[in-house]
Amino acid sequence: MKNRKLYFKYIFLILFTIFMLYPMFWLFFSSVKPNNEIFTGIRLIPKGTWQWENYINGWSALPQHTFGTFFKNSFFVVILVVIGTIFSTTMAGYAFARLNFPFKKILFAILLGTLMLPQQVLMIPRYVLFSRFGWINSYLPLVVPAIAAQFAGGFFIYLMVQFIRGIPREIDEAARIDGCGYFAIFWYVILPNTKPAIFSVGLFAFMWSWNDFLNQLLYINDVGKFTVPLGLRLFLDNTAAVSWGSLFAMSLLALLPSITLFFFAQRYFVEGIATTGVKG
Amino acid sequence: MRSKLSNLQLRKKFDSKEAVAAFVFLAPWLIGILVFTLWPFLESVIMSFQKTNLRTSSFIGLNNYIHLLHDRKFIKSILVTLKYVIISVPLKLAFALFIAMLLKDNIKGVGIFRSALYLPSLIGASVAIAAMWTQLFGYSGLINNVLNIFGIRGKPWISSPDTALYVLIVLAVWQFGSSMVIFISGLKNIPTSLYEAARVDGASKFQSFFKITLPMLSPIILFNFVLQTINSFQVFTQAFIITKGGPMNETLFTVLHIYNTAFTRLEMGYASAMSWTLLFIIAIFTGLIFLSAKHWVYYESE
Numbered sequence: 001m002k003n004r005k006l007y008f009k010y011i012f013l014i015l016f017t018i019f020m021l022y023p024m025f026w027l028f029f030s031s032v033k034p035n036n037e038i039f040t041g042i043r044l045i046p047k048g049t050w051q052w053e054n055y056i057n058g059w060s061a062l063p064q065h066t067f068g069t070f071f072k073n074s075f076f077v078v079i080l081v082v083i084g085t086i087f088s089t090t091m092a093g094y095a096f097a098r099l100n101f102p103f104k105k106i107l108f109a110i111l112l113g114t115l116m117l118p119q120q121v122l123m124i125p126r127y128v129l130f131s132r133f134g135w136i137n138s139y140l141p142l143v144v145p146a147i148a149a150q151f152a153g154g155f156f157i158y159l160m161v162q163f164i165r166g167i168p169r170e171i172d173e174a175a176r177i178d179g180c181g182y183f184a185i186f187w188y189v190i191l192p193n194t195k196p197a198i199f200s201v202g203l204f205a206f207m208w209s210w211n212d213f214l215n216q217l218l219y220i221n222d223v224g225k226f227t228v229p230l231g232l233r234l235f236l237d238n239t240a241a242v243s244w245g246s247l248f249a250m251s252l253l254a255l256l257p258s259i260t261l262f263f264f265a266q267r268y269f270v271e272g273i274a275t276t277g278v279k280g
Numbered sequence: 281m282r283s284k285l286s287n288l289q290l291r292k293k294f295d296s297k298e299a300v301a302a303f304v305f306l307a308p309w310l311i312g313i314l315v316f317t318l319w320p321f322l323e324s325v326i327m328s329f330q331k332t333n334l335r336t337s338s339f340i341g342l343n344n345y346i347h348l349l350h351d352r353k354f355i356k357s358i359l360v361t362l363k364y365v366i367i368s369v370p371l372k373l374a375f376a377l378f379i380a381m382l383l384k385d386n387i388k389g390v391g392i393f394r395s396a397l398y399l400p401s402l403i404g405a406s407v408a409i410a411a412m413w414t415q416l417f418g419y420s421g422l423i424n425n426v427l428n429i430f431g432i433r434g435k436p437w438i439s440s441p442d443t444a445l446y447v448l449i450v451l452a453v454w455q456f457g458s459s460m461v462i463f464i465s466g467l468k469n470i471p472t473s474l475y476e477a478a479r480v481d482g483a484s485k486f487q488s489f490f491k492i493t494l495p496m497l498s499p500i501i502l503f504n505f506v507l508q509t510i511n512s513f514q515v516f517t518q519a520f521i522i523t524k525g526g527p528m529n530e531t532l533f534t535v536l537h538i539y540n541t542a543f544t545r546l547e548m549g550y551a552s553a554m555s556w557t558l559l560f561i562i563a564i565f566t567g568l569i570f571l572s573a574k575h576w577v578y579y580e581s582e
Contacts, residue, residue, distance in 0.1 A: 006387065009382060009387075010387075010389075012382070013382060013383075013393050016379070017393055017396050017397060020396070020397060020400065020454065021396060021399075021400075023412060023413075023416055023422075023454075026412075026416070026422055027412045030415075038415075039415075039418070039420035039421065039425075040420070040425070041425060042422065042425045042426055042429065087308070088308035088309055088312070089309075091305040091306070091307075091308060091309075092305060092306050092308070092309040094305055095301075095302045095303075095305035095306045096306075099298055099299075099301060099302035099305070100294055100295070100298055100299070100302070101294060101298065101299040101302035101303065101306075102294055102299060104302075107306070107310075110313065111309075111313075114313065114317060116506075116510060116566070117317075117321075118510055118513065118514055118558070118559055118562050119514065120513075120514045120516075120535045120538065120555060120558065120559075121321065121324055121555045121556065121558075121559045122316075122317065122320050122321065122324070123535075123538070123539070123542070123555070124324060124327065124538070124542045124548050124551055124552050124555060125319075125320035125321070125323040125324040125327060125552070126316065126320045127542075127543075128320075128323065128327070128334065128548065129315075129316075129319070129320055129323070131334060144316075145312060145316045147308060147312075148308050148309065148311050148312025148313075148315070148316060149308055149309040149312050149313075150312040150313065150316040150317055153309060153312065153313075157309065181301075182297075182298065182301035182302075182305075183301070186305070207402055207403075211402075211403060211405060211406040211407075213405075213406070213407055213516075213517045213520075214516055214517065214539075217520075218543070229406065229407040229408075232407045232408060232411060233407050233521065236407075236411050236414075236521065244415065247411060248411075248412070248415075250408075251407075251408035251409075251411050251412055252408070254406065254407070254408040255403055255406065255408045255409070258402060258403050258406075259399070259403070262395070262399060262402060263395070266391075266395045266398075269398070269402070270394065270395075270398065270461055
């Protein structure tokens with residue numbers, strides 16, 4: 001009886017998971033099909049030969065710039081965002097979790113307030129601010145806020161605080177007795193012990209900035225500076241006469257860094273999201 | 281004398297070395313929150329009382345807000361967004377909870393299911409997925425091809441005013457994974473002794489779900505509910521790529537409308553007033569959810 005129940009549960013879960021991920025399979029197989037095959041019938045596997053040339057055609061489908069440029073730009077921005085976010089959120093996390101200072105309560109309340117603050121209200125004034133700085137059409141509006149812990153900073157700092165609070169205080173105390181200052185404690189004690197949290201923060205920062213569209217749309221105008229999402233959108237808008245297979249091929253490539261990273265580091269995502277309940 | 285005293289008190293309360301170190305550690309965040317969040321936040325209040333583009337601005341008091349009350353397109357955008365939030369959030373959470381119930385026990389291979397179902401919520405808001413969704417629901421896309429087999433004639437889901445919004449709602453529900461993961465960790469924290477006691481007392485599975493699982497999980501449900509509501513109100517990319525706000529403004533989400541007003545028509549003051557109105561509506565909704573929590577959220581300590 002119990003076995004049969006488990007059996008049904010597995011069948012349901014397998015079918016349901018396939019159903020949920022079916023669009024992804026469809027995306028992959030469509031990326032190696034010619035146009036006329038994608039939109040006729042429900043056959044998943046291509047009838048004829050697999051058209052891997054969709055990838056080559058898609059890569060250089062746009063005039064002047066290939067997707068190589070967009071990927072290079074995206075990686076450049078995302079890596080800076082990740083480094084900046086880790087830098088600023090671990091430091092702030094340490095201060096809130098361990099140190100005592102004036103206005104701590106108020107500042108922590110402000111931090112929690114930014115967790116809930118709908119970012120849409122900052123879209124216009126930030127644009128005005130950055131255009132005053134002369135930063136439009138550069139990567140500065142994407143990168144500098146991250147270095148200042150303002151790219152989902154509230155969530156990440158909160159995650160760090162939660163994690164650092166879990167490290168036994170005795171280790172800090174022992175280091176202090178050995179003559180370590182606050183910076184030495186941060187560097188030699190806190191950082192090595194927060195590796196899992198740093199990993200979670202880095203991975204989420206990567207995912208969100210890789211897939212971020214609105215900010216990139218607002219601030220980047222030159223096609224030569226386009227990131228992958230912007231390149232993809234340009235491709236999508238020009239695609240009337242182009243092969244859909246190539247568009248799907250590029251869509252899949254755009255997703256590949258996120259998916260690969262996810263499969264290698266699932267644990268950190270699931271743990272990160274479970275400790276703070278960050279959005280997905 | 282007085283200042284000396286308070287200085288002394290301060291010194292007693294805070295080790296000055298520690299406080300200095302703390303502010304050094306906080307410096308990047310402090311600068312960030314002042315320059316990139318609090319200042320723009322205030323500036324956006326001021327802008328909402330101005331007629332302004334990037335070059336000129338003049339103070340016009342409450343005119344933007346008064347104008348908004350009669351702006352049919354804006355009201356439409358609010359209604360569309362509300363419909364999206366009210367339908368997609370409960371559906372998404374119900375899905376997440378249902379699947380979380382199936383995946384809470386450590387049966388063999390459970391990790392694979394959890395990861396596979398979590399993945400869509402990580403990539404769902406990307407342009408790539410939006411591009412895929414557009415074709416999936418296109419006139420000769422997969423959905424209609426499947427319907428064809430059953431002899432049902434599909435329709436152009438995205439360009440029909442009565443279905444376009446639902447295409448986006450389905451995409452939102454598809455991303456139930458992050459709520460699911462939070463539910464799973466909440467479900468694992470419910471002591472099994474409670475279920476055992478209920479079983480001894482002869483409670484059915486159904487009863488223990490409503491009498492134990494739901495009350496014990498209610499703080500997590502509240503958390504997911506608030507989080508998803510705030511996020512859903514700010515939906516942008518999907519509508520921008522898939523439906524472009526159409527057809528007939530049926531998917532003109534407020535943030536998309538704000539974007540168009542501010543950056544295409546360059547009416548930044550008016551768009552700021554829209555932002556603040558939306559923020560106000562989000563605050564009311566969040567407030568209502570928190571207020572209602574008194575009646576359905578169960579805290580153990582009480």
